[in-house]
């Protein structure tokens with residue numbers, strides 16, 4: 128798995144706009160879990176799509192299936208039935224190894240638990256996804272400098288650390304950081320390999336207000352500057368306000384809601 132060839136599944140620009148303007152497309156998706164012999168239907172005939180470069184906020188009660196949905200989009204799990212496409216690629220049709228490679232080269236994931244690698248310092252945690260995506264070498268420095276693209280891996284990793292306010296913590300071990308600091312490293316790591324689709328599960332949930340705004344501004348700027356598509360599980364009012372669209376997972380399906388509806392609880 129670790130030796131999978133790099134460079135073969137990174138989506139090209141043409142593919143980014145494939146799928147009739149729907150960068151992300153889920154069709155008739157069902158996801159059930161078997162538990163102690165009884166079946167739990169979490170996603171039930173769910174249809175959902177996101178246009179390229181859109182910033183979508185995802186709401187829903189605890190247990191509604193938000194993390195399940197993110198896992199399907201991130202290729203960490205497969206649906207019981209239905210199809211999941213990203214950039215025109217059916218990720219549910221890929222083998223596990225292909226899904227892993229596809230994820231490394233195209234997706235960024237901010238988990239609810241930070242999942243930093245404890246034996247790597249902060250900077251190396253950021254460099255790892257670049258290596259895994261096969262993009263650790265220096266690049267041309269012409270394009271989109273302000274969003275950190277077109278820099279060498281190390282420059283980009285350092286730039287991201289600076290963006291999340293941790294420029295001086297590159298050599299620290301993750302367990303020496305506070306929860307909020309680890310979350311910021313996790314966010315920087317998710318952005319390291321210039322993902323086309325960023326999936327985030329409550330990315331500001333553990334951050335104080337001011338740090339939360341910094342992270343949100345970073346994500347928002349990224350969408351604008353690089354057309355990164357984002358699906359973010361969040362109940363953060365500012366996040367909801369900044370999003371292009373708010374959806375709610377309810378009884379196994381996606382429904383579109385307004386900002387007023389989203390904040391009226």
Ligand SMILES: Nc1ncnc2c1ncn2[C@@H]1O[C@H](COP(=O)(O)OP(=O)(O)O)[C@@H](O)[C@H]1O
Pocket residue numbers: 160161162167169187188189190191192193194195196
């Ligand atoms: N691997 C699993 N095995 C069995 N049940 C699971 C598994 N993952 C999630 N579930 C169940 O699916 C439902 C949705 O979970 P989840 O997607 O984590 O919800 P949310 O993120 O919205 O809180 C929950 O009832 C949860 O217990």
Ligand SMILES: [Mg+2]
Pocket residue numbers: 193194195239328
């Ligand atoms: Mg969850």
